[in-house]
Amino acid sequence: MPSPKKFGLVAVALSVAMFSTCNHASAQFGGLFSGGAEIETIDTKALNELLTKQKKLVDRAEQNSLPAPKPNFVLVDVRSEKEVNVSVIPGAITKSMYEKDDARYQGKLVIAYCTVGGRSGAYAKQLTRKGVKVQNYKGSILKWVDAGLPLVTLDGRPTNRVHTYSDRYRIPDKYEQVTE
Template identity: 55%
Template sequence: MEEIMRKNNPTAMLVALVIALLAPLAGAQGLFGPGVPTITHEEIREAGETGETLLFVDVRSEEEMSVSMLPGAITRREYERNPEAYKGMRIVPYCTVGARSGKYTRELRDRGVSAVNYRGSILDWVENGEPLVTPDGEPTKRVHTYSERFSVPEPYTPVSQ
């Protein structure tokens, strides 16, 4: 957060502030109650470096997903069709900032699934400059922000309608 503040980027500062305010609420004893662990962008990178298989599950609406998704992510509907196919993977639900995905993470954990909520979700993803794709797998810089209250850093383009 300190590094973002030093850059004096208003968009980055807003996203960092939202994440900083919501992160404690999304923790194991926070907004979603006990048993809802989170994963940060840094931990996602570390998992990739160690070869751990993470499966991103997008829990946003069809409208939001039609704008962009994390590369390699599947929809909640796809996951629910055959959860057995993803045994052995750590499931990482995401949404816009982590509230809806936190609720779904709790549901999954209650069913015995190894799941962690992506803290900051797609807004954190783009804040870290990560790529996005359309549902067809084409690269894009468009991000559905759910609400006009949320913004994204350049070169990303917010979409909220």
């Protein structure tokens, strides 16, 4: 019978080998390596389609003098106040707005985003632990502007300014980069 020390080394080696050969190790091992359940993600195309579809429904309702349909999702910008005061993705609310009235969004899909997806991924994990259905917009606002999509201020005015958190990120020339 192998010694406990040898058995432990074999188990670690096997775990590392399995982890390094699997892109989705955290999903396969129930979050063993990532500290929790795998968080679903949404990409730029799918998010844009979702927002466009909702806007069309709202526009059609307004044209027919009908109440605007409520979306089955909420887009939450988890960046700092300084960042969201520069711009957000159209239709987004801030993390503080969401948290002040989270009961209003109960049962809806929460789509979280930030600058690149790290902070929103961590927030998505927090919400998942609370039983909230959530997706992380991986790539977040930087992927949004890479696709040339619009931004607005918190009061809904179009803007080309985007807070990138750091000057290490590059954005298309069509946008004005803000880091302060």
